Amino acid sequence: MGKQDSKDKYKLSAVDSIERLPLSEQVYLTLKTAILTGELMPQEKLNEVKIAEQLQVSATPVREAFRKLAKDNLVVIVPWKGVTVKSDTxxxxxxxxxxxxxxxxxxxxxxxxxxxxxxxxxxxxxxxxxxxxxxxxxxxxxxxxxxxxxxxxxxxxxxxxxxxxxxxxxxxxxxxxxxxxxxxxxxxxxxxxxxxxxxxxxxxxxxxxxxxxxxxxxxxxxxxxxxxxxxxxxx
Structure with a gap:
């Protein structure tokens, strides 16, 4: 997948309030599901600000979700370059x-x-x-x-x-x-x-x-x- 057009939207469902589940966990599960189902494809760049806007949350839970996804080996975080959906070598x-x-x-x-x-x-x-x-x-x-x-x-x-x-x-x-x-x-x-x-x-x-x-x-x-x-x- 090439560079994402600024007008494009990620294929993500809106985050609904789930009782007793932290917002960062909701964002994490939303992104994880999108990656595992192919809605977010390998090597697709993930823009923190755009995802936060689309899910109607602040940037903080998105950042926390990125860190958890990195531990799951589902995204790659490169300082100063951003976050990308991991592709298998x-x-x-x-x-x-x-x-x-x-x-x-x-x-x-x-x-x-x-x-x-x-x-x-x-x-x-x-x-x-x-x-x-x-x-x-x-x-x-x-x-x-x-x-x-x-x-x-x-x-x-x-x-x-x-x-x-x-x-x-x-x-x-x-x-x-x-x-x-x-x-x-x-x-x-x-x-x-x-x-x-x-x-x-x-x-x-x-x-x-x-x-x-x-x-x-x-x-x-x-x-x-x-x-x-x-x-x-x-x-």
Missing amino acids: PEEIVALYQVREVMEGLGARLCARHATDEQIKELREICKEMHEIEDATERVEVNSRFHTMIAHYSGNERVVEYLASFRERVNRDMYISSFNAVRTHDCDDEHDHIVDAIERHDEVAAENAMRQHINNAFIFKKANAEVQHKKLNEV
Whole structure:
């Protein structure tokens, strides 16, 4: 994304008063949601004054929110240059998806070993639901639930905890892929293949199908990051 026009507005919802929640926390949650859903894109510059005006708050809670987002590794604060939505480096992308492939593959293998008929039925139903969803936000929620369910049905709490630790990062990528019709269609088919293997209790096939699914997501993420980088260099 190029330099933001002074007349443009950030895609942010107004901050409503929430009982017992500090204003800085409300601003933080608003900005965090916008970043994780792709409304604020990687490498987009965040203007403290404009955000404060748009959210109808003072600059202080916006500054405090920026500091919390920096701790979350969602924005980069450079003295005298401002605040920018953080983009993953090529090394970070590789590291994240390498871990995802191994851990989610293990989760699928164990799920194929332990899943009950009722649990497999739930996975099949959620796959069917995803084929019918067009709204990006709803797709991400259901997609995330699908992967979380497989982790839980694996019976391995370490798998559940490890995958939960970077679920928000993964969901951010899911939002980006949800706007791509081809990737969305392929993703739904890949989910079906995973559940097919789980239903057969074929542990090897389930793990391989999941690992291929995550690798395909990595390929899409890497290509998308390269496109964004190229656009920025053209500005």
